[in-house]
Amino acid sequence: MARARCLPAAPARHRGARMIDRLEMFIALAKARHFGRAAEAVGVTQPTLSAAIRQLEDSLGVMLVRRGSRFQGLTPEGERVLGWARRISGDVRGMKDELRAAREGLSGMLRLAVVPTALGAIAPLCQRFAAAHPKMRFSVRSATTAQLLAMIEDHEADAGIGYLDNEPLGRVVTVPLYTERYVAVMRADAPLATHERLRWADLSGAELCLLTPDMQNRRIVAGHLAAAGVEVRPVLETNSTVALISHVLATGWITILPERGAAIFLDGQPLLARPLTAPDAAHEIGLIAPWREPHTPLLDALLSEARRFARDR
Structure with missing residues (x-):
């Protein structure tokens, strides 16, 4: 009788990488609320994304997604895991940014969400930041205050620029600008x-x-x-x-x-x-940044530049 072979377990570093990938796909699904659009957003096929979500559920021992003929929402456990997934994804991105900054200085993309009425006023701040960190690029998106806060929470924006004194902002760090x-x-x-x-x-x-x-x-x-x-x-x-x-x-x-x-x-x-x-x-219009300790080098630099900008004005 042929003896079954035991395949060696995947190295821990590979298991960890796969877990991060699955969490990223889960975040994309929660945002898109559609398996096909989520798969397109993360650059995989729909069967690959569906399999990754199933594997994530198996590894955590809970059902995360309510399914029928189409996506029907997250389970209560899925909502809780989504919060953890966003924090983990943000921490991994921050870790990579910090290591890259230690090697090369600040580089990459600074993603800002800005209320429409402030879009024309933030160019001087971006200009100063670019002069101090010439390897940086910028993505500026127009957003309502509610969208701005959601983008920060979902790690779709590194920071925002909006109103500080009219409606509750939640737990964030703010720097008044003008x-x-x-x-x-x-x-x-x-x-x-x-x-x-x-x-x-x-x-x-x-x-x-x-x-x-x-x-x-x-x-x-x-x-x-x-x-x-x-x-x-x-x-x-x-x-x-x-x-x-x-x-x-x-x-x-x-x-x-x-x-x-x-x-x-x-x-x-x-x-x-x-x-x-x-x-x-x-x-008051100001910079709105996530409440997170420690801040990434990118956010530290942005907060420092915003404070200098405000003092100079």
Whole structure:
């Protein structure tokens, strides 16, 4: 009778690598909520991803995914494992970044999620960081505050830039960068353009175009308008500041933007920005980073540069 052969166990380093790969696939599935899209996101076939999830379930001894003819969500155990998977994935990435930084200095990609109204104001910070760390590249994505926080939590962004003082942020590290004040942006031929300053109440009856209600800027602006007795019924809502300015130019409507965010649109255009008072509203914009100790070399460098940036301004 032939004797069965016992295959040698895989080396521990290979088992560990496979576990990390399976956790990454599980994170991708939780995000995509679809086996095919998750497989595409991590660059494997759908059967390979499905097998990896099954193997992860077998190794942990729990069911992580509710399955039918398609993905139906995570089990309660899957939700708990997802939190661990994100932390482990982030720690592994941080470890690799730290080792690479020790060998070569900072390099790779800095991923920032930024609220739309701050997109035009962060270029000086990126420029300073690039000058200090010339091997770095940048990925800047527009996001609502809620999306920004989720991207940090899911390790899709290294940090964010958004509002610090208007809505709860959770457990994060913050560095104030600048104070945001608001202006009404209009064509030079608009009736209200004859005023050097405007009260929020002066916008009563004006045709407004504003950011969408899921944007924190819109909630701030709508609150000030409502407090001044102005009915908030914009003729246009969009999640793009470029679209706002385009419609102001084309239609003569008025939009409300942060002073810094509006400034980049004024040069060479028949537009004016009038400060809004009564109240002279101000809100803090800053860097938002994950609460994690120790910080990666990348985050340490970014936090340090942000603090210098804020002091210099």
